[in-house]
Amino acid sequence: MTTGLAAKPVLAPALLRTTELSKRFSQRAPFSRKKFFIDALSAVDLDIQPHCLTAVVGESGSGKSTLASCIALLQKPDSGQIWFEGEEISNCTKEQLQSFRSKIQLVFQDSAGALNPRFTALEIIKEPLEIQKRGSDNELERTSRELMEQVGLSTDWAARVPSQLSGGQRQRLAIARALALKPTLLILDESLSGLDLITQSEILKLLQILRATHSLTYLLISHDIALVSQVTDYIVVMNKGCVVERGTRNQVICSPQHQHTRTLLNSARFTERKFQEFRLGARP
Secondary structure, eight states, X not given: OOOSOOOOOOOSOOSEEEXXXXXXXXXXXXXXXXXXXXXXXXXXXXXXXTTOEEEEEOOTTSSHHHHHHHHTTSSOOSEEEXXXXXXXXXXXXXXXXXXXXXXXXXXXXXXXXXXXXXXXXXXXXXXXXXXXXXXXXXXXXXXXXXXXXXXXXXXXXXXXXXXXXXXXXXXXXXXXXXXXXXXXXXXEESXXXXXXXXXXXXXXXXXXXXXXXXXXXEEEEESOHHHHTTTOSEEEEEXXXXXXXXXXXXXXXXXXXXHHHHHHHHHHHHHHHHHHHHHTTOOO
């Protein structure tokens, strides 16, 4: 009887590895003082290979974003370990944390909420460089303008604030800001879910270009298994805080072993079929 959790392939040493990572949240029941606990992560083992795109997929509440926050060191796991470039980082000091934060950057789903609404586009990209003291003001401005061009933003928009940009342009700006510190690992937490299909496709193409030019490794968090299957190298499927399946794109998409993976794929195919029927004018 299969468990659905494919054996880990034998690969080069992982850039990032989590072992037995667990995180629990306490909440109060409505109109009650009683607390109950939610296991957001339960003994999650994850390997992220260098220069590859690994996607973590699952429905809302499966623990994907909590995993991303723990890896990015925004939340401290209750137990387990996080290894990055051969070093254990889950219990690092404040000084070590600053160093690792520059190597692991996160792009959020809500770009409008993640960007300072009072800063211009140029100031948003320059801010992390100023904090890390990466050069003179002229050097930082030149670097920021170069990053705008690399993500497809015109430097003519350097003085615009986020509210003057479209959703896709704000997401490009968030990516440029994340790239400013030259990270090794870029985590994208549902960064494509709020965009239209054309913009999603454009951002995916941009990510492929940036992966080559900046030698990036990606962790893509998404609920849309059909979307990530277009670009990912490896897929990890989560359900209720646990990893239920993992493998290469072809292994997971073409030969899913776990029922939850098959459910996600069937849902994606049903949605695609209904969309095609709508385009062709078919009636239900």
